[in-house]
Amino acid sequence: MSATSRTETVAMLAKMTREMRATILSMITQAGSGHPGGSLSVIDFIAALFFTRLKHDPKNPTWADRDRFVLSKGHAVPALYVTLAKRGYFDESQLMTLRQLGSPLQGHPVNRFMAACEAPTGSLGQGLSVAHGMALAAKLDKKSYTTFCLMGDGEIQEGQVWEAAMSASKFALDNLVAIVDWNGGQIDGSITEVMPSLEPVVAKFEAFGWDVKEIDGHDFDxxxxxxxxxxxxxxxxxxxxxxxxxxxxxxxxxHPTKYHGAALTKDELARAHAELKEAK
Amino acid sequence: MSTVKPIATRQAFGEALAAVGAEHNEVVVLDADLSKSTKSELFAKKCPDRFIQMGIAEQNMLGVAAGLALSGKVTFACSFACFVAGRFETIKISVAYAGARVRVVGTHAGVGIGEDGYSQMGLEDVGLMRTLPEMVVLQPSDDVETHAMVRWLVTDCTQPAYLRLTRQNLRRLHPDGWTWTPGKLDVLREGTDVAIIASGGPVMNAMDAAEALAKEGRSVAVANLSSIKPLDHAGIAALAKKVKLIVTVEDHNVIGGIGSAVAEVVAETGGARVHRHGVLDVFGESGTPEALYEKHRLDPKGIAEVVREQLAR
Known part of the structure; x- marks a missing residue:
């Protein structure tokens, strides 16, 4: 990033993620199913991570010293696929095969079909443990890579997340970064309705021995x-x-629930594309 | 009969893991606060830097084991059979679907754990693990076999695996230097009237039952089914052509275990009638292992009775 100013980087990310949002919605409508809401809430963070921070090699996705990114809320995978395509992991023309028979773009991430997915996720609550294992391997091998794990707010209602939070702290895994995409909604309602006691989330992670930072997840700065x-x-x-x-x-x-797991109709997609274009 | 002192397969596992693990730096062993019981502590003492104590949190242990394996390690994630099998969805996705070189180790299998009672008994683990594509499922019958399996799991096997072990001591059934072959039915004794196919703790009892039945003039084959997956379809089919009756014997629910596996093969190939013997779809309970083996007719006398009854049918 040294040659580029922060302002330029932010402008580049803002422009790019508008296009990625349009592509994500097209992919899901083409597939006829998928999760628009959560894909659009995570795209800004994922794009920023892949375009400004991750040390990786799209031509060698299993490079032993790469930084790892585990998308534990696997249903937001269109956001990951569009990012991987833009980073050169595969041709963008493949994006429209999402969820089709024979496509490596499975409905949830699967490492055996796409190595850059790192692990199979989507059975919520499992990704942080796997990422923890990867971070622990780096400590054992004295490697310098970082492992990132992005989870949903609904997802962290799973008990396994807190088992992992507890032991990551025990092993002092300062090479492990969890991101909680707190978009406030889940399938059956808002977080406030379904599990209000999930808050205070910052205090929970702090109590488990983590350093926590709370941000506006759409503010690139x-x-x-x-x-x-x-x-x-x-x-x-x-x-x-x-x-x-x-x-x-x-x-x-x-909307907290309406587009959690519903593809946009063709008309809605056209409206969405028009809106995203105007936003420029 | 072997003059070696009987030992539990969990003990043999701990000894083998300490020996093989010391030779292979990629081996990492995890336990969930049962290392003294699973015997992973024998590895921990030898290679403390590669032993990871996860506390009483099995699903996290399995996920962490998967993450380590996806980063180049060969991991052994150890607890009681019931506790690892209880975290099936983590094994299904983070271990099996991931294709991670995790060896899920379930000790204290079956009613053989004894006094602790049903909540501590893994009686459905084989059925669960067997349904996962690419998952290797192994259950040794003695220490010799356990050593061979542990070495193979470290040096050769590239797939995820489940290893099922006993709390109770087992008599040695194989000679020193014997070679275990994955995917092969291990025929311990030839016979032409009936074949007992057994796995794990009851194999030695099946051998004693066969001996008693031989004295009555019956020709009884005994096969040790230690490689539950991959399964020796050809070997089982050949046995089913040779005898009229196959009796499967296992310390596991008869639903889903090796009896099911054998019946699935023979249903397709034809041949012998298959009688599944084991824990007859009932909950376990407290008692000494010996008393429980007697109650469930997994002791030599009980197995011989079952074979006689089935031959008389």
């Missing part, structure tokens, strides 16, 4: 600052609580 903060190795695992908006970027998709 804040995202980039949080990523830089997470790179400080202070002996504790790091958690970034990204407060986001489900369906962010398209007015009528911004």
């Amino acid at each position: 804040a995202i980039l600052d949080s990523i830089a903060w997470a790179d400080e190795r202070g002996g504790k695992p790091k958690c970034i609580v990204a407060r986001t908006v489900k369906g962010k970027g398209v007015s009528f998709v911004e």
Whole structure:
């Protein structure tokens, strides 16, 4: 990033993620199913991570020293696929095969079909443990890579997440970064309705021995600052609580539940594309 | 009969893991606060830097084991059979579907754990693990076999695996230097009237039952089914052509275990009638292992009775 100013980087990310939002919605409508809401809430963070921070090699996705990114909330995978395609992992023309028979773009991430997915996820609550294992391997092997794991707010209702939070702290995994995409919605309702006691989430992670930072997950300056903060190795695992908006970027998709798991119709997609274009 | 002192397969596992693990730096062993019981502590003492104590949190242990394996390690994730099998969805996705070189180790299998009672008995683990594509499922019958399996799991096997072990001591059934072959039915004794196919703790009892039945003039084959997956379809089919009756014997629910596996093969190939013997779809309970083996007719006398009854049918 040295040659590029922060302002330029933020402008580049803002432009790119508008296009990615349009592509994500097209992919899901083409597939006829998928999860628009959560894909649009995570795209800003994922794009920022892949375009400004991750040390990786799209031509060699299993490079032993790469940084790892585990998308534990696997249903947001269209956001990961569009990012991987833009980073050169595969041809963008493949994006429209999402969820089709024979496509490596499975409905949820699967490492055996796409190595860059790192692990099979989507059975919620499992990704942080796997990422923890990867971070522990780096400690055992004295490697310098970082492992990032992005989870949903609904997802962290799973008990396994807190088992992993507890032991990551025990092993002082300051090379492990969890991101909680707090978009406030889940299938059956808002977080406030379904599991209000999930808050205070910052205090929960702190109580488990993590360093926690809370940000606006759509503010690229804040995202980039949080990523830089997470790179400080202070002996504790790091958690970034990204407060986001489900369906962010398209007015009528911004809703806690309506577009959790429903593809846009063709008409809605056209409206969404028009709106994203105007936003420029 | 072997003059070696009987030992539990969990003990043999701990000894083998300490020996093989010391030779291979990629081996990492995890336990969930039962290392003294699973015997992973024998590895921990030898290679403390590669032993990871996960506390009482089995699903996290399995996920962490998967993440380590996806980063180049060969991991052994150890607990009681019932506790690892209880975290089936983590094994299904983070271990099996991931294709991670995790060896899930379930000790204290079956009613053989004894006094602790049903909540501590793994009686459905084989059925669960067997349904996972690419998952290797192994259950040794003695220490010799356990050593061979542990070495193979470290040096050769590239797939995820489940290893099922006993709390109770087992008599040695194989000679020193014997070679275990994955995917092969291990025929311990030839016979032409009936074949007992057994696995794990009851194999030695099946051998004693065969001996008693031989004295009555019956020709009884005994095969040790230690490689449950991959399964020796050809070997089982050949046995089913040779005898009229196959009796499967296992310390596991008869639903889903090796009896099911054998019946699935023979249903397709034809041949012998298959009688599944084991824990007859009932809950376990407290008692000494010996008393429980007697109650469930998994002791030599009980197995011989079952074979007689089935031959008389």
